[in-house]
Amino acid sequence: MSDAALNPPAAQLRSKSTGxxxxxxxxxxxxxxxxxxxxxxxxxxxxxxxxxxxxxxxTATSGWWMAILRPDxxxxxxxxxxxxxxxxxxxxxxLAIAIxxxxxxxxxxxxxxxxLVRMKFAGRTALSLLLVALLVTPPQITLVPxxxxxxMVGLSGSIPGIWLxxxxxxxxxxxxLLRGFIxxxxxELYESANLDGASELKTFTAIVLPLARPIMxxxxxxxxxxxxxxLLIPLLFMGGSAMAAPITVNLAGLVAQTxxxxxxxxxxxxxxxxxxxxxxxSMQRYFVRGILGGAVKG
Amino acid sequence: MSNVVISDVRKNYGPTKVxxxxxxxxxxxxxxxxxxxSGCGKSTLLRMIAGLEDITGGEVRIGSRIVNDVVAKDRDxxxxxxxxxxxxxxxxxxxxxxxxxxxxxxxxxREERVxxxxxxxxxxxxxxxxxxxxxxxxxQRVAMGRAIVRDPQVFLFDEPLSNLDAKLRVEMRxxxxxxxxxxxTTTIYVTHDQIEAMTMAxxxxxxxxxxxxxxxxxxxxxxxxxxxxxxxxxGSPSMNFIEGHVQSGANGPAFISKDGVEMALPAxxxxxxxxxxxxxxxxxxxxxxxxxxAGALPASITLVEPTGSETMVFLKLGTAAVAGVFRERITxxxxxxIHVLPDPTRxxxxxPDTGKRLT
Amino acid sequence: MTDTLAFVPVLIAIGAIGIPVLTYVGxxxxxxxxxxxxxxxxxxxxxxxxxxxxILLVLLILIYPIIVTLFTSLRDARGEGFVGxxxxxxxxxxxxxxxxxxxxxxxxxFPAVTLVLSLATAxxxxxxxxxxxxxxxxxxxxxxxxxxxxxxxxxxxxxxxxGMTQIGTLNxxxxxxxxxxxxxxxxxxxxxxxLIFIAVWLQLGxxxxxxxxxxxxxxxxxxxxxxxxxxxxxxxxxxxVLPNIVPSVMVVLTxxxxxxxxxxxxxxxxxxxxxxxxxxxxxxxxxxxxxNNLGHASAIAVILLVCALPVALINIFHFxxxxxx
Ligand SMILES: Nc1ncnc2c1ncn2[C@@H]1O[C@H](COP(=O)(O)OP(=O)(O)O)[C@@H](O)[C@H]1O
Ligand SMILES: [Mg+2]
Numbered sequence: 001m002s003d004a005a006l007n008p009p010a011a012q013l014r015s016k017s018t019g020x021x022x023x024x025x026x027x028x029x030x031x032x033x034x035x036x037x038x039x040x041x042x043x044x045x046x047x048x049x050x051x052x053x054x055x056x057x058x059t060a061t062s063g064w065w066m067a068i069l070r071p072d073x074x075x076x077x078x079x080x081x082x083x084x085x086x087x088x089x090x091x092x093x094x095l096a097i098a099i100x101x102x103x104x105x106x107x108x109x110x111x112x113x114x115x116l117v118r119m120k121f122a123g124r125t126a127l128s129l130l131l132v133a134l135l136v137t138p139p140q141i142t143l144v145p146x147x148x149x150x151x152m153v154g155l156s157g158s159i160p161g162i163w164l165x166x167x168x169x170x171x172x173x174x175x176x177l178l179r180g181f182i183x184x185x186x187x188e189l190y191e192s193a194n195l196d197g198a199s200e201l202k203t204f205t206a207i208v209l210p211l212a213r214p215i216m217x218x219x220x221x222x223x224x225x226x227x228x229x230x231l232l233i234p235l236l237f238m239g240g241s242a243m244a245a246p247i248t249v250n251l252a253g254l255v256a257q258t259x260x261x262x263x264x265x266x267x268x269x270x271x272x273x274x275x276x277x278x279x280x281x282s283m284q285r286y287f288v289r290g291i292l293g294g295a296v297k298g
Numbered sequence: 299m300s301n302v303v304i305s306d307v308r309k310n311y312g313p314t315k316v317x318x319x320x321x322x323x324x325x326x327x328x329x330x331x332x333x334x335x336s337g338c339g340k341s342t343l344l345r346m347i348a349g350l351e352d353i354t355g356g357e358v359r360i361g362s363r364i365v366n367d368v369v370a371k372d373r374d375x376x377x378x379x380x381x382x383x384x385x386x387x388x389x390x391x392x393x394x395x396x397x398x399x400x401x402x403x404x405x406x407x408r409e410e411r412v413x414x415x416x417x418x419x420x421x422x423x424x425x426x427x428x429x430x431x432x433x434x435x436x437x438q439r440v441a442m443g444r445a446i447v448r449d450p451q452v453f454l455f456d457e458p459l460s461n462l463d464a465k466l467r468v469e470m471r472x473x474x475x476x477x478x479x480x481x482x483t484t485t486i487y488v489t490h491d492q493i494e495a496m497t498m499a500x501x502x503x504x505x506x507x508x509x510x511x512x513x514x515x516x517x518x519x520x521x522x523x524x525x526x527x528x529x530x531x532x533g534s535p536s537m538n539f540i541e542g543h544v545q546s547g548a549n550g551p552a553f554i555s556k557d558g559v560e561m562a563l564p565a566x567x568x569x570x571x572x573x574x575x576x577x578x579x580x581x582x583x584x585x586x587x588x589x590x591x592a593g594a595l596p597a598s599i600t601l602v603e604p605t606g607s608e609t610m611v612f613l614k615l616g617t618a619a620v621a622g623v624f625r626e627r628i629t630x631x632x633x634x635x636i637h638v639l640p641d642p643t644r645x646x647x648x649x650p651d652t653g654k655r656l657t
Numbered sequence: 658m659t660d661t662l663a664f665v666p667v668l669i670a671i672g673a674i675g676i677p678v679l680t681y682v683g684x685x686x687x688x689x690x691x692x693x694x695x696x697x698x699x700x701x702x703x704x705x706x707x708x709x710x711x712i713l714l715v716l717l718i719l720i721y722p723i724i725v726t727l728f729t730s731l732r733d734a735r736g737e738g739f740v741g742x743x744x745x746x747x748x749x750x751x752x753x754x755x756x757x758x759x760x761x762x763x764x765x766x767f768p769a770v771t772l773v774l775s776l777a778t779a780x781x782x783x784x785x786x787x788x789x790x791x792x793x794x795x796x797x798x799x800x801x802x803x804x805x806x807x808x809x810x811x812x813x814x815x816x817x818x819x820g821m822t823q824i825g826t827l828n829x830x831x832x833x834x835x836x837x838x839x840x841x842x843x844x845x846x847x848x849x850x851x852l853i854f855i856a857v858w859l860q861l862g863x864x865x866x867x868x869x870x871x872x873x874x875x876x877x878x879x880x881x882x883x884x885x886x887x888x889x890x891x892x893x894x895x896x897x898v899l900p901n902i903v904p905s906v907m908v909v910l911t912x913x914x915x916x917x918x919x920x921x922x923x924x925x926x927x928x929x930x931x932x933x934x935x936x937x938x939x940x941x942x943x944x945x946x947x948x949n950n951l952g953h954a955s956a957i958a959v960i961l962l963v964c965a966l967p968v969a970l971i972n973i974f975h976f977x978x979x980x981x982x
Contacts, residue, residue, distance in 0.1 A: 100672020
């Protein structure tokens with residue numbers, strides 16, 4: 001009995017120490033896998049940057065990694081991109097599309113969400129359900145009639161036409177995202193403001209807008225990225241515009257023609273991702289919140 | 299500052315009737331407490347006075363104005379909510395200043411008012427803080443500060459202390475009462491806690507299921523409850539009730555319980571012999587006595603709970619379970635028999651069917 | 658060139674300041690008018706004052722076009738004569754069949770690969786100390802447009818005939834191991850899978866975020882208790898983590914399914930549908946612009962909508978359940 005009682009701890013001790021070294025090994029393996037994955041995931045971005053700063057002759061004959069082994073860097077590609085590819089104009093056009101689209105999406109979404117949460121009216125539930133259903137509408141379903149309509153009223157080729165489309169298309173998501181947040185504000189806060197003498201509009205501007213600022217930032221960054229990164233809509237609706245093509249349209253066109261070579265294209269592409277990358281790094285918290293808040297939870 | 303008159307006020311949520319016709323008169327400067335079990339419609343009534351709920355029927359008058367169709371923001375009423383409802387993105391000062399700003403008051407007067415309210419409530423050092431940086435008690439004070447800077451016609455409180463711990467609750471209780479005495483603003487205060495009601499109110503309105511059961515001063519409610527519900531609700535521990543009927547005894551009519559316990563009729567009650575009645579007396583209105591004293595009732599102990607200053611004893615009088623609170627220390631234990639004597643001058647008879655007190 | 662740049666600040670001022678100010682003024686005006694009306698009337702009109710602009714936009718950009726497209730899909734190339742279901746017959750015949758096959762590869766491949774990879778990243782990142790950095794790395798590509806992502810990946814997939822220096826990353830790695838180069842964008846099926854992987858690279862961050870947040874929501878007490886009971890990590894993952902994140906897995910799957918339905922940019926930029934990589938969204942673009950066949954284009958769009966419908970219904974179902982609780 002005492003023998004048996006003595007033995008197990010010793011056995012346990014042994015298995016624990018082997019268990020521990022096994023754990024160390026697993027931990028090492030885990031770190032190797034994760035770090036290798038992360039490095040691999042970054043390769044395309046690194047490759048983009050390096051290719052954009054290599055001389056034209058090198059790019060055509062060797063891979064981007066040679067830039068590390070035999071550095072011979074120049075900014076000539078950026079010069080070419082800005083000079084000959086109208087990249088500055090394209091970035092400007094994209095900004096002229098994305099900034100108003102973002103602001104208008106956020107404003108109309110917060111107005112809509114507030115009314116949908118705070119005001120009672122017949123058809124409120126139906127309207128909410130309709131918005132949820134519209135969350136997954138493919139944009140393609142809208143193209144045929146809207147192209148006709150835009151041509152008819154002279155909106156095609158105009159930047160406000162793109163605002164109109166992108167804001168309208170993003171609104172269901174925006175209202176849905178903000179609705180959840182506004183519904184989580186305790187009603188007593190609105191009632192308190194009401195008793196303090198605030199009108200509906202004042203309650204909205206003095207209570208709801210300041211409180212919703214973080215979630216509005218979430219919607220803002222997402223709306224901006226969608227607008228900036230959109231190819232289909234500007235490709236279809238910006239034809240015949242005097243403005244330089246938006247950056248995505250410009251890039252998509254450049255891939256097909258090889259006259260300029262890879263270098264300037266890579267420089268142009270790198271310029272096109274600078275603003276989005278900066279935004280997502282500096283506003284990652286809001287982006288994450290937007291992604292999580294926008295997912296229809298089961 | 300104004301009086302408030304509530305006449306025949308009703309509230310339905312669709313087909314559900316929540317308030318069934320309530321009449322309350324509140325004098326200018328009075329502190330009225332609405333008390334009743336959870337779900338009886340206190341908050342609903344308060345919110346109708348505030349203008350946060352539509353009034354289905356009847357009339358609410360504040361001062362000389364019928365306010366049924368006046369929107370909340372024009373009723374000149376301040377309300378303190380259970381969760382305080384402080385504006386999270388405003389400092390303490392801004393929270394108090396918000397309503398004044400909306401009124402378009404000049405900066406000088408606003409600052410003066412906020413400073414004065416902060417001074418009264420001891421909020422001076424906290425003015426620049428945000429609500430999240432405050433303790434529960436401090437938030438409660440800010441909520442009151444937000445109400446008093448406005449100097450409104452009426453203060454409304456909806457269970458303002460129920461989110462505080464027990465000790466703080468007792469402190470704030472007296473503080474609110476002192477504040478109201480000082481400001482003399484008509485106040486309607488909702489709570490489900492009868493001790494809060496008893497200690498704070500000038501007048502208590504006891505509600506049950508959307509109906510006012512009784513409306514009177516705290517001591518009148520205690521001494522002369524209108525019915526068994528009020529009798530049981532007010533006072534702690536709750537009043538004892540024993541069912542039985544009136545019978546002629548050795549010294550005239552007396553109360554006989556279902557299992558033959560005989561007690562003297564309460565003073566002033568003279569129902570005819572044979573009437574079925576419920577006998578009510580408070581645990582604190584029962585004396586310990588020796589066997590053989592006239593009217594002494596033998597009772598067996600089921601539980602003794604000493605609190606130090608007094609002793610609470612749970613007893614069986616015949617088969618009826620009653621509670622007693624005695625100043626004396628009790629050495630007897632479970633199963634022992636002691637003798638008690640309810641004070642007939644402070645006992646009541648109730649109609650067992652309607653619950654009404656018989657006088 | 659510079660002349661159009663000059664318009665940019667003006668347009669931004671109009672769109673980001675002018676219109677918002679007008680909107681606010683409009684709301685104020687609406688409220689002003691409401692305040693003149695009797696209380697009951699103003700209460701019932703107010704929602705429509707506030708919702709007018711959002712509803713109008715959604716009607717114009719989504720509802721109206723959806724209805725018109727449904728009708729146009731039954732009409733001829735010019736969107737005029739009624740042709741019954743012939744556009745749909747066309748959509749399920751001939752060259753369209755191989756396009757639909759590609760879409761099915763997308764519909765299965767993209768969600769599946771994304772899900773498996775994101776499960777791995779979410780679980781593994783959870784166990785390392787530098788999780789925030791790791792998370793940032795997978796989120797980075799989600800900021801990049803599908804267009805730019807495609808340009809970026811041309812460098813990964815670039816192909817030179819065997820014997821020449823490989824300047825594409827993947828083929829260079831293959832040649833390092835003595836393997837023959839693969840024409841990633843030309844070899845059938847391989848090319849569609851290659852395109853799918855670009856989308857995976859771009860969208861993995863979103864899936865990882867959703868799953869990672871779900872995993873963190875599982876009470877650590879439960880996992881700790883299981884560990885004390887001697888459960889191994891794989892066992893814990895299978896019988897504790899996985900069942901608890903099923904709803905989030907569904908979210909990831911539906912999100913990715915919708916994304917793969919709509920996929921256009923990558924195919925348009927990388928191959929323009931050549932080498933057997935075409936998908937219906939790209940074909941729709943072709944019908945719209947090169948073939949000018951509005952009937953065909955509309956039928957394709959309706960097919961896309963119908964494919965998205967189950968997801969819409971699931972969302973509605975969840976939304977209702979959530980709002981009742
Ligand atoms: N919006 C509502 N719809 C339907 N019933 C309600 C609503 N609000 C309150 N009630 C009902 O009205 C009754 C009174 O509620 P309330 O006034 O909050 O009670 P108290 O404040 O006394 O606890 C309760 O039975 C409650 O369920
Ligand atoms: Mg209540």
